[in-house]
Amino acid sequence: MLQVACYVLTFLICLAALATVRPRGVRQGILLAASLALYLTWTPWFAAVLLTSAVMNFLVGAWLRRRPSWLSLCVGVLLNLAILGAFKYVPDLAQYAPFSSFGLLSRLALPLGISFWTFQALSYLFDLYRGEELDPSFAEFLLYMSFFPVTISGPVCRMPDMLAQFRCETRTSLNDIGQGLRRIAVGVLMMQLAKLLGRGILGSDGIVSGFDQVTQWSGPDVWCLAFGYGLQLFFDFAGYSHIAIGAAKALGFALPENFDRPFESSSPSVFWTRWHRSLSFWIRDYVFFPFATLRREVWWRNLALVLSMVIFGLWHKASLLFLLWGCYHGVLLVSDRQVQQVERKFNWNPPARLWTPLSWLLTMSLINLGWILFRAHSPSQAVQMFTAVFTPGTYGSHFLSLSLYLLVSILAAGYVMVVCVSVLLDRHSDSTSTSGVVALVVRRRWFWILPLYALILILVLMITFTPDGGAAQFMYRRF
Numbered sequence: 001m002l003q004v005a006c007y008v009l010t011f012l013i014c015l016a017a018l019a020t021v022r023p024r025g026v027r028q029g030i031l032l033a034a035s036l037a038l039y040l041t042w043t044p045w046f047a048a049v050l051l052t053s054a055v056m057n058f059l060v061g062a063w064l065r066r067r068p069s070w071l072s073l074c075v076g077v078l079l080n081l082a083i084l085g086a087f088k089y090v091p092d093l094a095q096y097a098p099f100s101s102f103g104l105l106s107r108l109a110l111p112l113g114i115s116f117w118t119f120q121a122l123s124y125l126f127d128l129y130r131g132e133e134l135d136p137s138f139a140e141f142l143l144y145m146s147f148f149p150v151t152i153s154g155p156v157c158r159m160p161d162m163l164a165q166f167r168c169e170t171r172t173s174l175n176d177i178g179q180g181l182r183r184i185a186v187g188v189l190m191m192q193l194a195k196l197l198g199r200g201i202l203g204s205d206g207i208v209s210g211f212d213q214v215t216q217w218s219g220p221d222v223w224c225l226a227f228g229y230g231l232q233l234f235f236d237f238a239g240y241s242h243i244a245i246g247a248a249k250a251l252g253f254a255l256p257e258n259f260d261r262p263f264e265s266s267s268p269s270v271f272w273t274r275w276h277r278s279l280s281f282w283i284r285d286y287v288f289f290p291f292a293t294l295r296r297e298v299w300w301r302n303l304a305l306v307l308s309m310v311i312f313g314l315w316h317k318a319s320l321l322f323l324l325w326g327c328y329h330g331v332l333l334v335s336d337r338q339v340q341q342v343e344r345k346f347n348w349n350p351p352a353r354l355w356t357p358l359s360w361l362l363t364m365s366l367i368n369l370g371w372i373l374f375r376a377h378s379p380s381q382a383v384q385m386f387t388a389v390f391t392p393g394t395y396g397s398h399f400l401s402l403s404l405y406l407l408v409s410i411l412a413a414g415y416v417m418v419v420c421v422s423v424l425l426d427r428h429s430d431s432t433s434t435s436g437v438v439a440l441v442v443r444r445r446w447f448w449i450l451p452l453y454a455l456i457l458i459l460v461l462m463i464t465f466t467p468d469g470g471a472a473q474f475m476y477r478r479f
Contacts, residue, residue: 006041010034010148011247018251019172028143028166031251035148039112046111053083054145057121058138064128065135076125084118087111089318113151115315119282120145124159126286134159140166149247153240155258155278165253172252180250183242185453190239192460193411197232201463205401207232211375218394222385225400226368228408229375231415234262237276256281261419266360268332271367283312302337306330316374321382325373332366 017030039047060076091108124144128134136144136159144162200206204213210225217225241258248255256278265271272280291304306327313326342348369389376382388394398405428442441448 003038003041006038007148010038011250015172015177015250019177022169022171024167024169027169028139031147031166032139032143035143035146035151038148039146039151042112043109046109049083049087049111049114050117050146051142053080053118053121054138054142056080056083057124057145058136058141061124061128061134061141064125068129068131073125073129077122080118080122080125084114087114092318113153116154116156117145117151119156119279120158123156123282123286127159132160134163136163136166147248147253149244149251149253150255153237153244155241155244155256156282157255157278161256162253168252170252172250176252177250180246180248183246183249185246187239187242187244187246189453189457189460190235190242192457192464194232194234194236194239196460196464197228197235197407197411199464200401201403201407202401205403206407207404210400210404211377211381214399216399217385217388218397218399219388219391220395220398220405221400222372222389223368224405224408225375225385226371227412228404229371230368231408231412233371233374234259235411263364263415264360264419265363265367266356267363268329268336268367271363272329272333279312279315283308287311302334305333305337309333320379321373321376324379324382325370328370328373332370 014030014034018027021027021030036047039050056079057076060072060079063072064076087108087110091110124134124141140163141159143166144157144159147157147162150157196206198206198208200209207225207228210221210228214221238259245255245257258276258278260274260277262271262274265274288304288308291307292301294300294304307330309330310323310326312329313322313324316322316325372382372385376385425442425445428439
């Protein structure tokens, strides 16, 4: 709660300052001081790691600007991977070390956001190598690495998009502040819904207990947990992204969108252009494209796609389950490409009314089934859950609470309803022919949306309130 209070106070101070101050240096100084101060509230030596990475990448970047070469780029990549690996992967591996001295490495804490700001640093080096004209000062580069709305869990930003905004001398407009605050409000509600899914209506009958405490599952149980966990992860991470993007917007900065209604996807390829977009596009631009262009054969392009998704999986954690999760999605993407090639080769155009719903249902089933690999504690648990899914005899019973089935169904239906209402409101607000009651509802939307939002938020908080509940946690913070 202390960090949340500090974040809110710092955000309000920056909001007031950037709405009145114009000089570039002063604006950058305020943001940099606020970002570093917030990062220091977690653990001081985390800030030392961040500062070390910033200094190292700034120097390597200067080297790349003077003499772009494979050597300078490889040095920068290896140094970044060494820092990331030392804190993210070595502690897990040290647990199996035969010497007690190596076992001490298992106690290394993971600096907050290290995966995200390391990827930002790498994109800066890659962009310089590709010839991007980037000349940030060290203060601007340090701000790029530590910008507080995105430091903990993204979205992953890129220097070409941020540098001009850091140098802007325009005061934040009231319109930007209003849009940003609205997105923050949406994010807060979504994160509370994720917390509700995690703990359940009764406090111990949610997604968390379904994975952590239940030891036997039926087919319906696994599907409920798979869809429920996908929804929980979406509400949590998309909610956090709304807060981060909204906070930056209120300060006058435009960040890349991280989610674009991924549950509307009718193919795996479309899903990965809608889910965790900033990281998906990072993997595409800096991993897949360089791999794929090494050879022209189709098999190599498919292999590059699978390898890119494996790296995507291992980015989360160096474990067998995440390796399998990345490989699973790589195979899905390759299979999707094969289907598209068959359609083009035979000029096959199935009826959209039939094919689109079937494709959507299959895509959502496969995507959500993959979350079992993402969330399971061990390969044996994943095998047990997949066995239940593919064993017809298990579909006549259930071991999870009926309240969890009800909760997942209600929140899924509620999300669909909100999306539909939002689309209709946007459509009618752009139409000049709208009249009558519909026009009144559209014009006065904030008169009824705000009380409805407050009512839903209060209801969710009442259900999820526990003496030690605190704020909703960022699930992606551990990555």
